Amino acid sequence: MASSLSFSAIGNYGSPSCMAVADRGSGGGGGTTFGQATFWKNSKSRELGIVSVATDLPPVVQQLPLKEVAKERKLAAWTSVRQDRWEGELVVEGEIPQWLNGTYLRNGPGLWHIGDYNFRHLFDGYATIVRLHFENGRLIMGHRQIESDAYKAARKNNKLCYREFSEVPKHDNFLSYIGDLANLFSGASLTDNANTGVVQLGEGRVVCLTETIKGSIVIDPNNLNTLGKFEYTDSLGTFVHSAHPIVTESEFLTLLPDLINPGYLVVRMEPGSNERKVIGRVECRGGPSPGWVHSFPVTEHYVIVPEMPLRYCAQNLLRAEPTPLYKFEWHPESKGFMHVMCKASGKLVASVEVPLFVTFHYINAYEDKDEDGRLTRVIVDCCEHNANPAILDKLRLQNLRSWSGEDVLPDARVGRFKIPLDGSPNGELVDALNPDEHGRGMDMCSINPTYLGKKYRYAYACGAQRPCNFPNTITKIDLEEKKAKNWYDEGSVPSEPFFVARPGATKEDDGVVISMVSDKNGEGYALILDASTFEEIARAKFPYGLPYGLHGCWVPKR
Numbered sequence: 254m255a256s257s258l259s260f261s262a263i264g265n266y267g268s269p270s271c272m273a274v275a276d277r278g279s280g281g282g283g284g285t286t287f288g289q290a291t292f293w294k295n296s297k298s299r300e301l302g303i304v305s306v307a308t309d310l311p312p313v314v315q316q317l318p319l320k321e322v323a324k325e326r327k328l329a330a331w332t333s334v335r336q337d338r339w340e341g342e343l344v345v346e347g348e349i350p351q352w353l354n355g356t357y358l359r360n361g362p363g364l365w366h367i368g369d370y371n372f373r374h375l376f377d378g379y380a381t382i383v384r385l386h387f388e389n390g391r392l393i394m395g396h397r398q399i400e401s402d403a404y405k406a407a408r409k410n411n412k413l414c415y416r417e418f419s420e421v422p423k424h425d426n427f428l429s430y431i432g433d434l435a436n437l438f439s440g441a442s443l444t445d446n447a448n449t450g451v452v453q454l455g456e457g458r459v460v461c462l463t464e465t466i467k468g469s470i471v472i473d474p475n476n477l478n479t480l481g482k483f484e485y486t487d488s489l490g491t492f493v494h495s496a497h498p499i500v501t502e503s504e505f506l507t508l509l510p511d512l513i514n515p516g517y518l519v520v521r522m523e524p525g526s527n528e529r530k531v532i533g534r535v536e537c538r539g540g541p542s543p544g545w546v547h548s549f550p551v552t553e554h555y556v557i558v559p560e561m562p563l564r565y566c567a568q569n570l571l572r573a574e575p576t577p578l579y580k581f582e583w584h585p586e587s588k589g590f591m592h593v594m595c596k597a598s599g600k601l602v603a604s605v606e607v608p609l610f611v612t613f614h615y616i617n618a619y620e621d622k623d624e625d626g627r628l629t630r631v632i633v634d635c636c637e638h639n640a641n642p643a644i645l646d647k648l649r650l651q652n653l654r655s656w657s658g659e660d661v662l663p664d665a666r667v668g669r670f671k672i673p674l675d676g677s678p679n680g681e682l683v684d685a686l687n688p689d690e691h692g693r694g695m696d697m698c699s700i701n702p703t704y705l706g707k708k709y710r711y712a713y714a715c716g717a718q719r720p721c722n723f724p725n726t727i728t729k730i731d732l733e734e735k736k737a738k739n740w741y742d743e744g745s746v747p748s749e750p751f752f753v754a755r756p757g758a759t760k761e762d763d764g765v766v767i768s769m770v771s772d773k774n775g776e777g778y779a780l781i782l783d784a785s786t787f788e789e790i791a792r793a794k795f796p797y798g799l800p801y802g803l804h805g806c807w808v809p810k811r
């Protein structure tokens with residue numbers, strides 16, 4: 254197994270002095286070796302309170318009295334990645350199961366400034382992909398920037414060149430402003446910064462994704478090299494899609510919102526193909542434009558198309574300055590709907606009005622039968638923000654970085670939609686369990702993928718231990734018992750818990766849950782929990798804290 258060290262600096266970075274102290278509390282000098290990388294570990298510097306403070310670029314080594322250290326240290330989660338790449342073996346505390354062989358990839362926005370310009374929103378950052386490669390109990394970590402056109406242009410020109418989630422390039426003159434608007438209509442000025450997730454297609458290609466279709470970028474999971482754009486060969490011709498396609502060994506399903514004639518195309522792509530084929534189309538029932546479809550759920554036979562009252566807004570797309578809801582608008586009067594489409598025929602089997610909701614992430618869905626085995630309804634579970642879109646603004650970097658200790662995270666829950674298939678006009682939305690079980694925080698979820706679209710019992714997500722300004726626990730939700738088990742490390746922010754099943758497992762929760770944690774000292778570690786007991790079984794410290802990441806995928810050892 255090769256473990257190499259490589260790093261190159263972002264911006265003014267050039268010196269390995271940014272390396273963080275590499276042990277976990279054990280004092281003493283000398284070096285700790287990760288692969289070929291030796292990290293400086295010196296008790297003298299700790300007494301002096303010399304810390305590598307993870308603030309904005311460039312990193313500075315400051316001398317502080319010890320009691321100030323804790324105050325000055327910041328979560329790496331909201332801080333730009335220190336350098337554009339690193340790779341090395343990590344020291345593992347505890348034991349990684351021998352059966353866990355493969356690679357966990359996690360993508361997210363990791364670089365929030367260019368030159369001296371600072372981005373404002375979490376979702377604006379240039380993509381940083383992190384790789385945890387597990388092999389026979391050992392763990393190799395690597396991270397790298399994804400070389401999208403937007404990232405390369407920003408690095409080359411030292412300024413923002415494409416329209417990101419909330420940021421828009423500044424124009425030197427009126428002509429360039431008009432050019433940008435024209436490019437917006439052709440999609441050319443939209444970003445391809447693939448910072449939202451990563452999936453492995455049925456035939457093996459690994460693709461990083463965001464909400465713009467052009468932001469589909471193929472990478473090599475072994476070295477995180479950017480291989481090029483994933484070019485769709487069809488001519489469906491829209492600009493945006495769901496950032497969370499449903500990907501299995503046999504298909505890739507996604508939704509294409511139509512912003513001109515409000516509706517959604519439901520499309521499917523075969524493994525090995527680059528051509529999406531239309532399964533069917535859903536017309537919007539409310540509002541001037543489609544609801545935001547960051548993700549959507551499926552059952553074994555149906556694709557569910559959610560029509561959320563938080564809708565895309567063409568005017569906001571054109572604006573130079575962010576609005577409180579960015580490219581979206583809240584239209585409670587337009588109501589919320591759930592449409593159920595048969596995957597095989599493209600026919601709509603239900604279209605019901607549901608209570609208002611705000612959901613970015615669907616957990617799972619399944620077909621529910623009565624005692625006689627007759628299909629009566631579809632159940633859809635999601636991370637639901639109590640019909641309040643305020644969470645989007647809470648994810649501004651300033652809010653995340655400047656937490657004063659108040660309990661400011663809006664409440665969220667596991668929302669359960671019950672969608673009747675008997676022609677009734679309305680569906681229900683209820684709490685799947687008491688939200689206090691998970692601290693009324695709920696997002697960034699995963700399940701055992703074998704249960705995708707089927708009746709299931711367990712979900713893993715980020716919950717809350719209050720007070721907090723961001724989900725700060727990992728929670729295992731038992732939807733049968735309506736209970737949650739919670740993992741918490743004071744002051745830390747864990748990323749989406751990702752479930753990996755033990756090969757040959759027959760129980761739904763037989764496996765591990767992987768997360769990457771930003772701790773209160775500005776450092777970070779990979780965490781492995783036993784999914785069944787929810788006890789920690791291993792952790793491995795990173796050479797330095799990493800920025801918060803969004804979504805990942807598992808690439809099994811071939």
Ligand SMILES: CC1=C(/C=C/C(C)=C/C=C/C(C)=C/C=C/C=C(C)/C=C/C=O)C(C)(C)CCC1
Nearest residue numbers: 376416417418444449463464493580613696724
């Ligand atoms: C670049 C353009 C857009 C981009 C949209 C993007 C990048 C959306 C990303 C959305 C994400 C990452 C949502 C995650 C939500 C997580 C939550 C709510 C976590 C809560 C924790 O408590 C468009 C906006 C599509 C417009 C075109 C340009």
Ligand SMILES: [Fe+2]
Nearest residue numbers: 496547614804
């Ligand atoms: Fe997402």
